Amino acid sequence: MDTARHEAAVVSPGVDDDPTAAVNRWVIGPMTALNRDILAGREPPDAFPAMVQHAVGPLLDTPERYGPRDTCQLLVLLGLVGAGLGRHFQERHPAHRATPERAFDVGVGVGVEPIGFLEYFHRLAEHSGTGHPHRDTYASLTRWNLPPSEAWWGGARLAVLPGVFDDGALRTYTAAVDEVRFFELIKLSETFERAVNLAVGPLADGSVDLLGAEALHRLGVAALLLEGMRKLNADFAALPPAEGLSAGHFMDVFRQFAVHWRPGDVPPSGALDPEALERDLVLGTEAPGFREHLHRMGPGLLPAERDRLAAVADVPALTELVLQRCDPEDGLAQATQTQLRMLVGRFPVLAALHLVLQANARMSGVHLMLSKRYLFNPQRARDRSGYGDPGVVSNRRGTTGMDETALEHLTRVRQHHPLVALRGLPTAELEVLTGLAALRADAPGDLSAAVGFDGTSALRQRPTADDLTGPARPAEGAP
Ligand code: HEM
Known part of the structure; x- marks a missing residue:
């Protein structure tokens, strides 16, 4: 040696x-x-x-x-x-x-x-x-490991995800560019998610009036942030091979480090992303069995993450609250286009939430595409060729056991969200009605630039009059 x-x-x-x-x-x-x-x-x-x-x-x-x-x-x-x-x-x-x-x-x-x-x-x-589990975690591997990241909108800092190092570096298993880019994608995506959760949280906890102008503004920003996150992830898949992640590296190098330290413990996985779990709870897009899934993920989360999720899980989802306030008499599914138009004219918040749910479903679709491209499709090819699945971490399913069917199911649940009937109305019309079109007109063309590491977000230097929330709430999840 x-x-x-x-x-x-x-x-x-x-x-x-x-x-x-x-x-x-x-x-x-x-x-x-x-x-x-x-x-x-x-x-x-x-x-x-x-x-x-x-x-x-x-x-x-x-x-x-x-x-x-x-x-x-x-x-x-x-x-x-x-x-x-x-x-x-x-x-x-x-x-x-x-x-x-x-x-x-x-x-x-x-x-x-x-x-x-x-x-x-x-x-x-x-x-x-910190109550950190007695093995590596999603939190330590991605959030703590990478430099601090921020989300900016209209000159206001919406969210911060701190790290625990101040060297501007990130640590990987093999120093391959594949891992660097993947870790960056994960932390920047989580930063987007944090900003979305901070934008919609006050609507769900009752501190912002669901029928007021601020609710529309917050939902509009959330929808555009999810669009930015989708672009970030779609652009990742389009990176030239030398700059991005290769499927072979993901399957044979990166994933094989997510081993059990003790039988039955929970290795790091995107499934432990607390912001995504919170978003499903807040938006009411949880799939059947979600609470059991959350329980199974518990040992891989930090106590602060578990507590936050338990608090959100305890109160009604935003979609439920909005539907209660707007009270569509016979439900949305049976409404004609004219009735839908009258309803959203009276309650634009329904349309604004619909646009957030649509953006969330599209993001989920891109994530499903990534999982197929970097894992499930190449593994199918390996199975057909007789190469099989020889690694110590199986490539036939995710680290915590989710397979392709489970991810497809989650995406379908997010697509068939409770306000899906509003797809009967043109998106452009809803964007004008809710003010999202005006927000978009004022935003940069590349919404993925709303997040960055340590002050690199391109939106940081664009102060406008309508800051969303003023100073960011302190970010959780890191000491
Ligand atoms: C190349 C990019 C990516 C690939 C190949 C990928 C692949 C996967 C796989 C295989 C699973 C199943 C996990 C398990 O069983 O433990 C999963 C789940 C998950 N991943 Fe990713 N992922 C990618 C990017 C991301 C990003 C950027 C995020 C956000 C920070 C993310 C968040 C999640 C979440 C929340 C789940 C749970 C399932 C869901 O809610 O849809 N992933 N991913």
Whole structure:
């Protein structure tokens, strides 16, 4: 094993380096190189635990001695290290998949008094005070890992998703551009989702009058933000191969790090995106069985995320509230076009919410397309060719077990939302009626530019008179 090359960046930390920065440098440099070498067969899989013990172990202090920021940074860093330990262990022998926890007790004592890796991670998670699960999570891998991101509209900052590093960098498994772009897509999409939830939340919690002008404005902005998110995701799929994500990398490199650390635990997955879960609850687009799904996802979420979702799940969805206020006598489904027109003329909020639900359904359609393109279609081709599904993480379904049928079903539920009858009226007419057309006219052509990392949103410098919410509410989900 070329030990010197893999540990080089760590064994000689700069004089100004603190120990966490040295772990960070090892993860960004030598660890990604080692992962690449193992995957290419240039190093054996057991080189990974050996290097963790040898190069990372001595850099780690007793978990309880770290301050809050270092603790959270180490949860991200050791989350990536743990993913490597787990994957390489399981790939060594098929029988290892039944005992994933053994990946962490083979020669990986760390700390000034050597402690097993799982115990070390557990103590770090407890010490963080965030309730972080005792393994890597969607939150640490994407939200905490990447630089802070923001959503801007009309000169107002609508949402912030902080990170726990201030180096402007992001950490990956193999440093491939595929992973960089994918992580960026996830965090920027979640930023859009946060802004949408903050825009519509006050309508659902009763702090904004459903029949007032502010409700229309907020729903209009939410619809356009969802359109921006859809464009961001559609553009991602259109990136040239050298700049984007290849299906092979997604299936054989990236996904294979989302292994179990203990039998039955919940590995990181887009299914744990708390903003998407909240949006389904607030908009009332939950599929049958959604509450059970939420319960199953619980162990992979942060307590703050679980609490927020429980609070939203406890109150009626926005669609229900709007329908109660507008009281369409015989329901919408039986209404003629003339009756629908009269109804939305009287209650434009119905049309504004319909436009949000439509934008949400279209976003879901693009997400389904991405899942087919990068996972389900190529896996079908592999099954037909006899290659099968040999990885330690199955490519026949998502990490938390959702298959293609489940994602198709979710998209259909979002398409057949409770206001779907309003599709009988031309969209352009509804956009004028609700004021969305005017908002669009004032917005930049590329709505995906509403989000960016650390002040890079193109909409940041465009102050206008009609700021949506004033200063952003504090963002949750990060310490
Ligand atoms: C190349 C891009 C993407 C691919 C290939 C992809 C693939 C998948 C797969 C396979 C699942 C099933 C997960 C499981 O069983 O655990 C899933 C679910 C999910 N993903 Fe993605 N995803 C992508 C981008 C995104 C983005 C950008 C977000 C938003 C931050 C996101 C949010 C979700 C959510 C919320 C679910 C749960 C299902 C749903 O609500 O529709 N995904 N995705």
